[in-house]
Amino acid sequence: MSLLLVAPLLVVLFGAIDPATDLWPHLVDTVLAGYVVNTIGIAFGVAVGTAILGVGTAWLIAMCDFPGRSMFAWALILPLALPGYVAAIVYGDLLEFAGPVQTALRDGFGWGKADYWFPAVRSPLGAIAVLSLVLYPYVYLLVQTAFATQSATLIETGRLLGRGPLTIFRTLAIPLARPALAAGCALAVMETLNDIGVAELFGIGTFTTGIYRAWFGFGDVGAAARLATVLLLVVLAVLWAERRLRRSIRYHPENDRSRPVIRYALRGRRSALAILGCALPVGLGFALPAAVLVWWHVRAGAPVSSSIPSAWRLVPQC
């Protein structure tokens, strides 16, 4: 069994020690630096993005009470069901220069091409945003569980000692949830490193698109394997960082006396903000892209019932 798991790694390593063709120096001279910058930049951005979205929503669900909380508790997982490249197609289409948003802005204000600035969606920053929106549930799931169970007793002790929610969040909840946060971010970063759809659609050269180009474009399996080996080193670095974040502190899982934490009851403006804080990730990471897909399908004159396979037809064709 473990041989099956290790076999792909062996293939890559065997391939990488084949004598280098003259393609490898060419890649090093031209595109490799861009692959490194883009890959690491996007991975780092997604780690930060998923941490913010995941921890924020996890705190609201685990520690606060507000209308719709139990519905959001599961709805916040939905973006995980949306493949990154599908979200990339939707947002690329909505937010590009020719898309409905910018077209409406130009028509509404009478702007021309040079009259305004709009962030380019098909860019590394766009990829970070799209991937963070569909991958934050990894962090949310793990950290929410950590908040709700592991640290309940300690957090309540903190409360009894008169600490406010912000102090508890900063000094107790976050340090205690650090292993869960590190694991969730590591999962999100792994998904990012192996993503090809978003990078390809947004025209960004990363290791994964580079491997594809070296293998299927140049037909050079050796160069592809060398690129893959570098990517594996990045993966190892991520795993090392994840372990390191857990080291030096010992985390004791609660014994059988553990029970759910008592939540802050939010009212008025605070509860509205909490609802907004949960609705935005669900809306942008799932509901809006799904609605746009259905809308496109109806616009094309097809019944909604057959809208699932249509996502495939949206992929750029030959």
Place this chain on the structure above:
Amino acid sequence: MHAMTVALVLAMTGILLVPANAASAESVNLYSARKEALVRPLLDAFTEASGTEVRLVTAKGGQLHQRLLAEGENSPADVLLTVDAGNLWRAAEAGLLRAVNSAYLDATVPATYRDPDGRWYGLSLRARAVVYATERVSGTDLADHLDGYLELADPVWRGRVAVRSSNSIYNQSLIAAVIANYGPEVAERWAHGLVENFARPPSGGDRDQIRAVVSGEADLSIVNSYYYAVLLGSNEADWMAGTAIYFPADAQMGAHVNVSGAGVTRHAPHPDAALALIEFLASPEAQSLYAELNHEFPVHPDVAPSGVVAEWGSITTDDIPVVQFGRLNPDAVRIADRAGWN
């Protein structure tokens, strides 16, 4: 590559599994890089004419290539159908296709559009053309600054050209054609100049480049002719008003024409049926279907193009044999890398 590596790749990808019924008599197995919607009507017509069933596998060109490599002599595939001479050339170079003797194909498909060794034949033609905004690119602009492809690198077009990524083989073959016509140094300078002229970093497919022109993000786009024709024939035709198509040509190089095509696989279990299928695809009946389904130019000299395409009039085409696009592909991709054409 090490034999061990190959064996591991085979074992890993698990594609040694062959459909049990792959060897039955009245059928032919087709690996197609073209979408089922474009291929199925042609196959149905073939089945009706010959009584031979066609089993269809569709995937991306590169994936079918790797699958044929991995399956080796156990492959159930009889015919590989794919787009771009670059892909066909790669398949032939990798030993995936066999040479066939077909007087019909040799007489029907012009020599420019097939493999000199008879391993693959072009079945439809597409030109890589310029779609431009008539409001922002005047007739005199065109006459003064755009004859052939080289002038797409003219500084007058700075920040005005939309084109997709050089990951697309369509662009790789265009660069290869420029190398074949003008030599590598000119092609290299041209690619650098063209990148300078980009209206935005390359992204999306050919349709997206046309969208960029319509919306005003770019003034010129480089796209395959059938994308424009398909949009003109669709309910989006109104939206396309204000655009026109131009086929670059100068004294050296006419419009860059590429093929979609097919070849009989080396280990085809049904080579006769395979050849019959390819001959059918080159027949007038199938060629008319090709022309109407996707607005490509027929490869059969006697078959008329679709109405939309016929309106473009006669086009001066590049006469470099398309097999050159394959041979020059590695050089073309490197030029793109050096020019920063992502």
